[in-house]
Amino acid sequence: MNPGYLSLLLIAMTLILLASGWKDVLVRGISHKAILLFFVLWLGTSKIVIPFGSWRIYGCACVAVVISAAVIAKTESFMLQCHLVSVGLLLGSIYFFLQEASHLIPAMMAHPDLNSSLLVGFSAFLMTRLPLVQAACVSVGLLLGDAYSVYVHSPEGFPAVIGGPRFQDRWWLALWMARGSSVVWQGVCAGGRSAARYWAGRRKEGADDRMGD
Template sequence: MNSGYLSLILLCITLILFASGWKELYVRSISHKGMLLFFALWIASSCLSVTIKKMHIQLVYILVFAISIAILFVIEGFIHKLHLLSIGLLLGSLHFLLQQLLEMDPILIVRNSDWDIALLLAFIAVVLQRNPLEQIAALSMGYLLGDMYQASIHPVEGYHHVGHSTFQDQWWLSVFAARTMTIILQAAYSGCRSMIRSWIERRGGWRK
């Protein structure tokens, strides 16, 4: 699949899920108007770019940066903000490290190196954070930093590209996978807790 198509497919799937009533599970704290504004801005910014010196920046990159700043702004508590920034820094460093490892040793690639990295980062984000907005912010910061590391450390002839189609695919895959995994884990936890509670109540009833 050509880069850029995955993000469009996941965007369409997300729209369908939200229209079907799944928004409350995925991003409860964001209003419908806010989500529609995000989708409109994403589609528009994915088609536009700016060039600053030797940096070719897709406007999606700036949109993801703005989302990260907005989420950091609404989070209460300095320590909480610092904790989220540390998770973003960790994910950014891991993003760059995984890129280098897969470039040096392609035998580690399972299916597609970009998708492998995205799914690994999603799993790590789920382990470190459960809150929807904070997951999105941490992953966003991770990709922003990872792209910037890649652009600054590896010199290229011509322009450095940030926020390109691969960035968009990875961001969407990570966010979608992280939220889906979180929902499944929470449902499994609630189900197991209900089963254990029911078993304990039945056992107590039998003893009586």
């Protein structure tokens, strides 16, 4: 599959789910206007390339940076802001390590982009359950990981690309992994609470029957 096609597929699937009534499940607490604005900005800037010296920065990378900055700025506690930044730095380090491992030991990762994106998304899920915070952490992690790779591998004067089609594929795949894991975890927790209430009710009924006898 050519770079960029996966992100378009995931965007289409996301729009279908949101239009089908899954909005409160996937992105609870985010307004419809904010969601619409995000998709308009992402799709409108995904093909725009901004030259910055020897760097070529796609517009969607700027959108990811704005999302991350807005989430961090809206976080009231300074300690939580530091936590979000540290999570992003950790995800960036994990992503960079996985990319380097795929170059040094190819047998470790048959599909480096797929595996690294899924692991970054799952790591974001382990550290937070909030949709906007997950998006911010994934954005910081992937952008930092790409910046590390560019700094290490790109020859001097060679154009470096940030936010290109491959980044877009990885970003959407990581976010889907983070949100999908969160939804599954919520379902497991809800099922566990229902089972606990059911067995508690059964035990109470059994105790009442024994007292009645």
